[in-house]
Amino acid sequence: AINPNVSDGIGRQVALAVQPVHHAARVAGVSSFGYSGTIAHAALSSDALAERGVAVASSWRSQPSFLRRRVRHRHEPSTASASGFGIDALLELLQTSVGEETDADVPLMDAGLDSLGAVELGNQLQERASAAGHALVLPSTLIFDHPTARQLALFFESQIGDAEAAGRPGVDALSRTAPSRMIGLPREPARLAALAAAPIAACGLSAALPSGCASTGAFRLTLQCAVDLISEVPPERWALSPQPRPDDAVGLRVRHGGFVRDADCFDNAAFGVSPAEAAAMDPQQRLLLEHGYEALHASGQGREALAGSLTGVFVGIAAADWAEVLRGSPVGRSVYAATGSSHSIASGRLSFALGLHGPCVSYDTACSAALVAAHGAAGALQRDECPSALVAGVSLMLLPGVSVTFATAGMLSARGRCHTFDARADGYARAEACATFSLQRVAGAAAVLATWSGSCVRQDGRSASLTAPNGQAQQALLQSALASASLQIEQLACVEAHGTGTALGDPIETRSLAQLLSSRCEALALGSVKANSGHAEPAAGGAGLLRLVVSLVGDSAAPNGQLRALNPHVRSSLEGASCALPTQLAAASVCAPVDGRGCAGGVSSFGYSGTIVHALLQVGGEARGAASTPPPPPRYYSRRSYGWLDKVHPLADGVDAAAPSGLVRFSSSAGGALRS
Numbered sequence: 001a002i003n004p005n006v007s008d009g010i011g012r013q014v015a016l017a018v019q020p021v022h023h024a025a026r027v028a029g030v031s032s033f034g035y036s037g038t039i040a041h042a043a044l045s046s047d048a049l050a051e052r053g054v055a056v057a058s059s060w061r062s063q064p065s066f067l068r069r070r071v072r073h074r075h076e077p078s079t080a081s082a083s084g085f086g087i088d089a090l091l092e093l094l095q096t097s098v099g100e101e102t103d104a105d106v107p108l109m110d111a112g113l114d115s116l117g118a119v120e121l122g123n124q125l126q127e128r129a130s131a132a133g134h135a136l137v138l139p140s141t142l143i144f145d146h147p148t149a150r151q152l153a154l155f156f157e158s159q160i161g162d163a164e165a166a167g168r169p170g171v172d173a174l175s176r177t178a179p180s181r182m183i184g185l186p187r188e189p190a191r192l193a194a195l196a197a198a199p200i201a202a203c204g205l206s207a208a209l210p211s212g213c214a215s216t217g218a219f220r221l222t223l224q225c226a227v228d229l230i231s232e233v234p235p236e237r238w239a240l241s242p243q244p245r246p247d248d249a250v251g252l253r254v255r256h257g258g259f260v261r262d263a264d265c266f267d268n269a270a271f272g273v274s275p276a277e278a279a280a281m282d283p284q285q286r287l288l289l290e291h292g293y294e295a296l297h298a299s300g301q302g303r304e305a306l307a308g309s310l311t312g313v314f315v316g317i318a319a320a321d322w323a324e325v326l327r328g329s330p331v332g333r334s335v336y337a338a339t340g341s342s343h344s345i346a347s348g349r350l351s352f353a354l355g356l357h358g359p360c361v362s363y364d365t366a367c368s369a370a371l372v373a374a375h376g377a378a379g380a381l382q383r384d385e386c387p388s389a390l391v392a393g394v395s396l397m398l399l400p401g402v403s404v405t406f407a408t409a410g411m412l413s414a415r416g417r418c419h420t421f422d423a424r425a426d427g428y429a430r431a432e433a434c435a436t437f438s439l440q441r442v443a444g445a446a447a448v449l450a451t452w453s454g455s456c457v458r459q460d461g462r463s464a465s466l467t468a469p470n471g472q473a474q475q476a477l478l479q480s481a482l483a484s485a486s487l488q489i490e491q492l493a494c495v496e497a498h499g500t501g502t503a504l505g506d507p508i509e510t511r512s513l514a515q516l517l518s519s520r521c522e523a524l525a526l527g528s529v530k531a532n533s534g535h536a537e538p539a540a541g542g543a544g545l546l547r548l549v550v551s552l553v554g555d556s557a558a559p560n561g562q563l564r565a566l567n568p569h570v571r572s573s574l575e576g577a578s579c580a581l582p583t584q585l586a587a588a589s590v591c592a593p594v595d596g597r598g599c600a601g602g603v604s605s606f607g608y609s610g611t612i613v614h615a616l617l618q619v620g621g622e623a624r625g626a627a628s629t630p631p632p633p634p635r636y637y638s639r640r641s642y643g644w645l646d647k648v649h650p651l652a653d654g655v656d657a658a659a660p661s662g663l664v665r666f667s668s669s670a671g672g673a674l675r676s
Contacts, residue, residue, distance in 0.1 A: 036348035038360045084128055085156035090149045097121050104149045106272060118143040125152075134160055196382045200452040201445040202617060203438040204298030206291040207546055209533050210258030210431055220550050222532055223558035224585050229533040230258050230417055230429050236645060238400045249414065253407035254400055256416025258431025258534035263287065263396055264644065267637035271353045279642050280336035282322035284394045285346050287434040288315065290637055292350050292390050297635045299438035300446030301388065303354065312358035312386035314377040315347040316369030318538040321398035325644050350390065358386035364538065367498075368457075368607035369393060370435065371541025375455040375613055377439050387444065392436040393542030398644065403430055411502075418501035418530040421510070421581055423565040428500040431534025435542030437549075450549050453600055454485025455615035467608040469505055474512035474612060478602070481614040482516075487600055489516050492524055492616075493588045494557055496548040496603040499528025500535050501562070507569035509604070514577035523580035525551075525589045531561035541605030541613065548603045552619045557586045 033039040087104050094102045094111070097120065102111045113121065122142050129136040136159060139145065146155045208214045210229040213222050222229065232255055233240055240255060266286035268278040271293075278286070292313075296306060323341040326332035339345045347362040359380050363373045370393025377389035397403065406412050413419070413427035442448055458477045460470035482489065497509055510526070517524060529547040536543050551558060559582050566581070580589065588599070598620015606612045651666045 034344060034348075036342065036344035036360070036362075037352055038344070038348060084132060085125075085153065085160065087149055087153045090152050093121070093124065094149060097124075102149060104153075107147045108143055108149070109147065110272070113143070136160075195384050195441075198382075199442040200378055200381050201440050201442045201448040202450045202452060202545075202549060203300070203440050203445050203447055204295040205437045205449065205546060205549065206294035206298060207436070207543070208260050208263075208287060208291055208434040209543065210260060210433070212261045213533070214261075216546075216550070219546060220554065223529070223547060223550060224556070226559045226561040227532060228417070228561060230256050230431070232256055233400075234259055236264070236643070237397065250404060250407045252414045253412040253416075253427070254403040256429055257397060257403070258429065258433075258536070260287075260396065260432045260434065262639070262641075263432070264641050265639035266290070266642055267639045268642075270637055273353075275642075276334065277336040277340070280326070280331050280334040280340035281642075282341050282346070283398070283642075283644075284317060284319065284322070284396050284434075285340070285349055286642070287396070288346055288350055288392055288394055288436070289353060291434050291436045292392050293354065294635050295392075295436040295438045296354075296390055298447075299388075299440065301438070307355035309356060309388070310358040310386045311354075311356040312377060312380050312389040313347045313350045313356060313360045314373035314380075314389060314391050315350070315362045316364075316371070316373040316393040316538045316541065317343050317346050317362055317395070318364045318366060318369055319395050319397065319402075321396070321402070322644075324401070325398055329644065331644075346394070350392075356390075358389065365611035366607035366609040367535070367537050367540050368605040368609075368611050368613050369538035369541070370543075371455075371545065371603065371605035371613045371615055372457055372607075372611060374437075374439070374452075374541070374545065374615060375457050378452050378455060381439060381441060388438060388440040390436065390438055391542070392434070393536070393539035394434040395537050395539040396432050397430060406430070413501065417562055418499070418528070418534055419562045420497070420499040420501045420528045420531040420560060421506055421526075421567055421570050422501070422563050423567050424562075425501045425503045425506060425567055427502060428530065429534040431530075431536045433533065433536035433539040433543050435536075435539055435546055437542070437545065450552055450617040450619050453487060453616040453618045454481060454483075455613065456481040456484050457611065457613045460610035460612060463610065466610070469508045469606060470610075471508045471512045474509060474604075474606070475515050477612050477614050478512065478516055478604075481602065481616055485600070485616040485618075487616060487618075489524075490520055490522075491600050492602055493599040494525040494527070494548070494551050494601045496544040496551075496601065497526055497528045498540075498544075498604045498606045499530055501530060503567070504569065506567060507573045509606075510570050510579075511573035514574050514579065517577040517579055520578040522589050523578045525557035525580050525582060525586070527558055527560050527582065531563070541603065544603045544605060545615070545617075548601045548617055551588065552599065552601050552617060555588045557582045557588050559584050559586075 027043050029041055029043045031039070031041045091102055091104060094108065094113070097117050098112045100112070102108070108118070119140075122138055122140065125142070126136075126138045129138065142152075142155075146152045205216055207216070207219060209219060209222075211231060213219055213229055221227070237259065263283050266278055266281075266283075267290065268275060271289050273281070296311075301311075320341070320343075326337050326341055331337065334340075339349075343362045343364065347360050350356070351358075351360045361373070361376060363369045363376065365372045370391070373393065374391045377391045380386050380389060403412065411427055413429055415424065415426065416429050418428045419425045439452060442451060456477055458473055458480065460468075460473045463470035463473070495513065497506075497513075499506060499509065513526070527547075529543050530540065533543060547558070557580070563581060563583050598618055600616050600618040602614055602616050604612070604614045
C-alpha cells in the first residue's frame with residue numbers, strides 16, 4: 001500500500017524500495033516525507049504482524065535533492081537535442097519564463113520559477129513534444145521530479161532517445177535516468193552480511209575550534225603543546241560587565257568560553273545561496289556547509305562524484321540561539337527565517353547543496369549528539385543504506401542566556417576552564433566547535449586515517465537525577481562497545497574520555513573504566529580535549545573523535561592540558577588500574593595486537609539528557625597502507641561577513657551624553673589618561 005499522494009518520481013522509487021521484500025503474506029507500506037527533504041518508507045508483512053506485533057520487513061530512506069549530473073558526450077547530438085529538448089533549448093525556454101539566464105544545475109524554483117510558472121512551463125513542454133510528433137504524456141509534477149534544466153534534458157533523452165542512448169559507447173542504462181542511481185543495489189542477505197562485516201574507514205577531517213584553531217595541523221600542535229583555547233567572551237558576541245564583583249558567582253562563570261573566530265563569515269556563492277538567504281541562515285548551518293564539504297573533499301570526493309550519490313548526512317546539533325536572534329532582528333521577517341533556524345534543515349541543506357540522496361538526519365541528544373550521529377552513520381553503512389556518510393557536530397553560542405542558566409545551576413566553572421581530572425575541577429567551560437569527518441567503506445576509500453571498529457549507544461536510565469551520570473550504565477556501555485568491535489581491553493592504546501572537569505563526574509567515569517583495566521599490564525593513556533578547547537556540548541563527541549584520530553595516527557599520547565594536581569576522587573577510583581594520565585607529550589601506550597589488527601582507541605561522549613555513547617577506532621590492519629592516492633589540496637573559500645550584531649569597538653564605553661549626538665565615549669582598562 002503506497003501513499004497515492006506521492007509525486008510520480010518519488011512513487012517509482014518507493015515502489016522499487018518494496019521490491020526486495022519477498023513474503024508469501026501481504027506487504028503493506030507507510031511513507032513519511034519531511035519538508036527538510038528527508039523522506040522515509042517502511043514495509044510491513046502481515047505474517048510478522050500476526051506473530052509479534054509490528055516488524056519492519058524493509059525500509060528505505062533517501063534525500064530528494066537536485067542532481068548535478070554531467071551528461072557523457074555532452075556535445076554529441078542526440079534525439080532529445082534534435083527535437084528541441086536539449087539543455088540549450090531548455091535553457092532558452094526557461095529564460096523566457098524566468099526573465100534571465102539560468103544555470104543548468106540550479107533548481108528552477110531557486111532561479112525564480114514559481115508554481116504557476118512551473119505549470120506553464122510544463123504545458124509548453126507538452127505542446128513542444130506533441131508538435132514534434134512524440135507520444136509523451138508529461139506528468140503534472142514534471143518540474144518537481146526533475147528540478148533542474150539538466151535533469152529535464154536527461155528525462156527527455158531517456159524518453160525520446162532511449163534506443164539511441166542504449167547503443168552509444170560509454171553510456172549505460174544506469175546513467176541514462178536520474179532515479180536509477182538513487183535506488184542502489186538489491187539488498188540480498190548474503191550481500192548485507194558481507195557489508196556488515198566490511199571495515200569502515202574514517203577518511204577526510206575538517207574542524208573549526210576556538211581561538212582560530214581551524215586545521216588538523218593546528219589542532220595537532222594544540223594537543224601536543226597543551227594550548228589553552230579558552231578566552232573571555234569577545235565583544236561581537238555579547239557585552240560583559242567591566243569588572244565582575246567577587247561575590248557575583250554567575251558573572252564569573254559566564255565570563256569565559258571557547259569561541260570560533262569569524263563565525264559570522266560565509267562563502268554563500270560557493271553553495272548557491274543568495275545573500276538574503278545567507279543573512280537569515282543560522283551560522284551553524286553556514287559552518288556545516290563549509291566544513292562538511294571540506295571533509296568530503298579531503299576524502300577524495302569532489303562535487304562531480306557527490307552529485308546524485310547516496311551519500312548520507314548525519315549531524316549533531318542542539319543550540320537554538322539563532323531563533324532568538326531572529327525574533328529581535330528585521331531579518332526575522334525574511335521568507336528564509338523559517339528554514340534558517342531549523343535543526344532539521346541543518347542536515348537537509350547539506351544534502352540539498354551537494355545533491356546527496358542518502359539518509360539525512362539531525363540528532364539532538366545534548367552533549368553526545370555528534371558521536372550518536374557517527375554511530376548512526378556507521379550503522380547506515382553496514383545496512384547498505386549509503387556507500388559513504390558525512391558526520392558532523394556543530395555548536396555556537398550567540399547569546400548569553402543558556403550560559404546564565406547553566407551558571408545559575410552551578411554547572412559552569414568559576415575559573416572558566418575544564419580542569420579535567422584535576423583537583424581544581426569545579427564545572428566546565430562552554431565552547432564552540434564544528435567538527436566533520438567522512439566515513440566510507442575501506443574497499444572504496446581513497447585515503448584511510450583509521451577504521452571504525454564498533455560503537456554502542458545506551459541510556460543512564462534511573463540515575464540519581466535527570467542529569468546525573470550513572471557509573472553502572474557507563475561500565476555496561478564500554479563492555480558492549482568492545483563486544484561490538486570484537487576487541488579486548490588489551491588492544492586499546494588510549495581512551496578519549498568525556499572528561500568535562502566536574503568534581504564528581506570525572507571520578508564516576510574513571511571508576512567505570514577502571515573496572516575493565518584489571519587484566520591490563522601496560523598503562524592505558526587517558527585524556528580529554530575539553531581541557532584544551534572547552535566543552536562543545538553537541539559537537540563535543542566530534543572534537544573528541546578528532547583528538548583520538550590524531551593520537552592513533554601519530555602514535556602519541558597528548559598531555560592533559562589542565563592537569564596540575566590529581567583529583568583525589570580520581571586517584572582513588574584508578575587505584576590498582578593500569579592507567580596513565582599524561583602531563584607531557586609521550587609515546588602511545590603499548591597495546592596487544594590480535595590477528596594482525598592494529599592498536600585501537602576509544603572515545604566516550606555522555607549527554608546530560610542521559611544518552612551515552614562510546615566508539616572504537618583502529619589503526620593498522622586494513623588502514624595501514626590502504627591510501628592509494630594522496631589527499632586532494634585543501635578547499636579555499638571567499639567569505640564575507642553576515643554578522644547578526646553591530647560590532648562594538650572593544651574600548652567603547654557607550655554614547656557620551658554631553659557630546660554632540662552620535663559620538664561614542666571610549667575608556668581603557670589601563671590607568672591614566674589616554675594620550676592624543
